[in-house]
Structure formats: structure tokens, C-alpha cells
Amino acid sequence: MSCGACKQQASGLPGAGYEPAAVAGFLAGADYYLVSHAHALEYTVVTHEKAANTAKKIKIPNACDGMNVECIGPFDLLKRSGLKLVLETPGNGA
Numbered sequence: 179m180s181c182g183a184c185k186q187q188a189s190g191l192p193g194a195g196y197e198p199a200a201v202a203g204f205l206a207g208a209d210y211y212l213v214s215h216a217h218a219l220e221y222t223v224v225t226h227e228k229a230a231n232t233a234k235k236i237k238i239p240n241a242c243d244g245m246n247v248e249c250i251g252p253f254d255l256l257k258r259s260g261l262k263l264v265l266e267t268p269g270n271g272a
Contacts (some may be wrong), residue, residue: 194244199234204236213241222248224255 196204204210216223229239242249256263 195233196236200234200236204241209236209238209241213238213245213247216242216247219243222250224250224252226252 211212215221223238223242225238227238229243230237239245239249250258
């Protein structure tokens with residue numbers, strides 16, 4: 179998917195109730211490229227951000243939702259991968 183196609187995909191954002199400045203800021207920033215890249219390659223976005231109900235800033239989870247990109251938190255990634263973090267103290271077999 180070309181950058182132009184990504185912008186076309188993101189063109190629905192103004193109709194989603196976001197302020198023009200929020201849309202312009204999103205399209206000019208790194209979040210736009212992250213979500214567009216994930217959309218083009220059918221990747222999942224992992225972020226600490228939470229969706230927000232505001233017209234002043236487009237959060238990554240909101241953009242993912244609008245562009246049909248799966249978005250999960252880091253702990254969901256750990257669960258899916260089966261990775262386990264084990265803390266060991268010196269002297270107990272480490």
C-alpha cells in the first residue's frame with residue numbers, strides 16, 4: 179500500500195468527529211506511519227496508549243480502530259507469546 183493509499187484510508191478520520199488540527203497532527207506524525215504500516219502489512223500494533231473519547235487528539239488505539247488494525251497492550255503481547263518473566267534472587271539456584 180502506498181503512502182497515498184494510506185492517506186486515503188485515513189481520510190475518514192475527519193468524519194469521525196476529530197478536529198482538523200487533530201487530523202493534521204496525526205497525519206504529520208509518526209503514529210500515522212505506524213498505523214498505516216501495520217494496516218498495509220496486516221500487523222498488530224502494540225502500545226501502552228488507551229483509546230480516548232476526545233476530538234482534540236487521535237490516539238493510536240482510536241486510529242487502529244478506524245483503520246481496521248488490531249491494537250493490543252504489551253501485557254496482551256506477553257500472554258499471546260507465552261513468554262514468562264521469572265525473577266530470581268541470588269542464592270536460590272540461579
